[in-house]
Amino acid sequence: PAPQKVEVGQEIFTLSASTKIVLTPTEVQKSAAFFNKYLTKYYDLKLQFIVQPGSQKEKDWKNAIVLDFDESGTGIKGGYQLTVDKDKIYIHGNDEEGVFYGIQSLIQLLPVKKEKKNTLPLQQCSIIDAPRFAYRGMMLDCGRHFFSVDFVKQYIDFLALHKMNTFHWHLTEDQGWRIEIKKYPKLTEIGSCRNGTIIGHHPGTGNDNKKDCGFYTQEQIKDIVKYAADRYITIIPEIEMPGHASAAIAAYPQLSCFPDENTPIAKGVKWAGDSTGKQVQQSWGVYRDVFAPTDYTFHFLEDVLDEVMELFPSKYIHIGGDECPKDNWKRSEFCQNLIKEKDLKDEHGLQSYFIGTIEKYLNSKGHNIIGWDEILEGGLAPNATVMSWRGEAGGIQAAKEHHNVIMTPTTYVYFDYSQTKKEDSLTIGGYLPLETVYNYEPLPVQLSADEQQYIKGVQANLWTEYVTKPVKVEYMVFPRMDALCEVAWSDKSKKNWTDFQQRLQMQYKRYDLWHVKYNPKGINKGE
Ligand code: NAG
DSSP states (O other), X not given: OOOSEEEEEEEEEEEOTTXXXXXXXXXXXXXXXXXXXXXXXXXXXXXXXXXXOSSSOGGGOSSEXXXXXXXXXXXXXTOEEEEEOSSEEEEEESSHHHHHHHHHHHHHHSOSSOOGGGOEEEEEEEEEEOOSOSEEEEEEETTTSOOOHHHHHHHHHHHHHTTOOEEEEEOEETTEEOBOOTTOTHHHHTTTEESOOBOSSTTOSOBOOOOEEOOBXXXXXXXXXXXXXXXXXXXXXXXXXXXXXXXXXXXXXXXXXXXXXXXXXXXXXXXXXOOSSOOOOSSOSOOSOOBOOSHHHHHHHHHHHHHHHHHOOOSEEEEEOOOOOOHHHHHOHHHHXXXXXXXXXXXXXXXXXXXXXXXXXXXXXXXXXXXXXXXXXXXXXXXXXXXXXXSSXXXXXXXXXXXOEEEOOHHHHBTTSBSSSSOOSOOOOOBOOHHHHHTOOSSOTTSOHHHHTTEEEEEEEEOOTTOOSHHHHHHHHTXXXXXXXXXXXXXXXXXXXXXXXXXXXXXXXXHHXXXXXXXXXXXXXXX
16 A cells, blocks of 8 residues: 655665564564565575664664564554665564554565565665554455365465455354354354355356355464464454354254244245255345344354354454344244333344344453444444445444444445456456545545544455355455555555556566466456
């Protein structure tokens, strides 16, 4: 993303195997390790660290990269200064995180081709920079398709390299439950496997009848959480409720209002897959069999969330809340009695009661909830953060009600939508070209300056109904992630579409260095 201020000089710094990384203080080790891994992976270079806490002034060093930060903690979180001079590179963060972002900028100054003799020339420059928004996120849906631990880490690296700081990990869906929960083993024994997947675009031309399975063990999750933390990325896990719950219901039918019934999907929609019982769904869309608001369900969810909170240090837990059809609640005697007993207005009131109950529980454990904008319906839970996805209206309403908001509207940041008008590969549809993402302004004019403070940032979502492999993930997110990171990071005054397109040419070469697919390169049908 475009930095706040850049000045370019004439001199050249030559980075080579004899260059040292000087750590002053030691907390910047994570940044140094990230840089070293990058150098090793793409340039076959590995630098030595020297730990020199504060005793030697940065100016005394030669042929060194000196990493340092301000311990007063007064500057903008994540801000940094980067100077490349003839004899040294100096990165000074406002905090530890700032050093990490300075390293990301340094990476962007490296030549995009591996040089002979393993020396990397860098042009003299001075950069002053800080992020615009505190929340800069990307979501990956691992429910519709499962992605390996290695690829999830790779995705986290992509986020880090684009100065993003939040990975929203969508872990449960109608089509797959992906997180091991020790107390409820059937969630993964049954819920992590579907017996087949529709062929082609919904409603499909048939079923491939191939098992599609996968989940993350708690050990793997701990490893990924640490991997992300080493890159200053918070993982927000999402456990969907009360809708998008078919996989959990297939494992524990008591979670449904009608444990013995196979609820039809919706009027006029053909049943895809096994129709003889509750199942991990094989088609896409919205299903009417949702969690029943019973004591059994609430205990179940509290138990699940206890394990989730153990695994994820994030203050925020995403509880979903989107697309919960009310059909089953309408015809359930239990639900109707509950509406009367709790003096709720209707089924929307019941949804609000559902989310509110979970919020109370999570708040009592020191966590806050995030939910999709449907959690506004029937009244917002007191401390909830809203992810505004059906346009910006939900976010605007929530900000006016003084709730924190993350902007993630389909019109600008749904990366499952096609990025070209004539798209060869199968996608969900829609049309979201790079320029539209680039032009997104997350602070709505409808809000006053005070209300705009509640917009904490922006996130793009990659839903994976039609994204079955890592190469397709790359193709869908690149280069739109570049546009997004500039929306999230750069000052509004720095944005310039023409200039961005020019800078992108270099970024494409960097993608080639990383061996990633990106949109202008095209993709084969079926990928
Ligand atoms: C929405 C659904 C999501 C689906 C996506 C496809 C949200 C919050 N919900 O209908 O499950 O995968 O669109 O674009 O986005």
